[in-house]
Amino acid sequence: MGRMMRVLKLVAALFVVLGLAACGGDSKFRTYNGPAVTKVVVHKADREMQLFHNEKVLKTYKISLGFAPVGHKQIEGDGKTPEGLYYIDRRNPRSRFHLSIGISYPNKADIAYAKSIGKQPGGEIFIHGKTGYKGDNKGDWTWGCIAVPDRQMEDIYAMVRDGTPIYINP
Template sequence: MKTTRRTALLGGLALGLAGCASKFRTYDGPAVTRLQMFKSDRNLFLFNNTSVLKAYRIDLGFAAEGPKQFEGDGKTPEGTYTVDRRNPDSLFHLSIGISYPNEADIAYAAAQGREPGGDIFIHGGPRPGIDAIKPDWTAGCIAVSDREIEDIYAMVRDGTPIDIFA
């Protein structure tokens, strides 16, 4: 009887603690007004006006050099976009979407008789079965750790501009 009661008590405690370990964090600091990403340095910065709030090391698309131009090219876009959506059920822990392709991206790809691609996100680490031992393992997205995407997800609002530089 003691063992059953102890097991029930410990099980309840474990469930209670598991509920505290949410991937959804809160943020009540200064608003993030812009993101800037520098592909060559593998850095992402979150700004409040001219002040850097946070900086992150990132991984990019497996074909990291040059701007994304076509579907399946494995490149990360370059240009000015906005955060336009969020996915709490992402295969990569959490993710926030980037508004690629813009009108210029679409026009360029169409002029080449190709599709520009899409579904570019800032997301967490790799899901099981993806080999991310080497840097730049995504299909064109921007990857950070799961803990870092939790912070970014809480801090960055839809409509926030992001500049992606070579």
């Protein structure tokens, strides 16, 4: 009887392990073991974002921008993507746009300018996936964020650490 119980417990444990393995096969959380991403560079005019290790390009992505992409974001609701030097400052694993990493907009200069014209600078600027958008995901459609396909966002989320500088060029 003791041997039979051990066999049944072993079989039950095997089913639990196999069941858990089947559930975790399509995780949106990836791992990255390559060179550290030391900077992110966005070229708005080319709709391109590059991840660098020092001066070497590690990855290049096609991107979507704010629905009014020309010019620097100055006020809340203008549909523009910021320009200048910012930093990755947070991450959201439960983003309604799959995954997202935050950009440190607005900085002190952005806040001062908006205040000088009696407006709010806006905020909540992220690099994020495309799930959650009800449109066709083509062209520029965000409120100022940078969007990439979900699978690419999974890689970016794994590769880019908080504190990484992001240069957003016109």
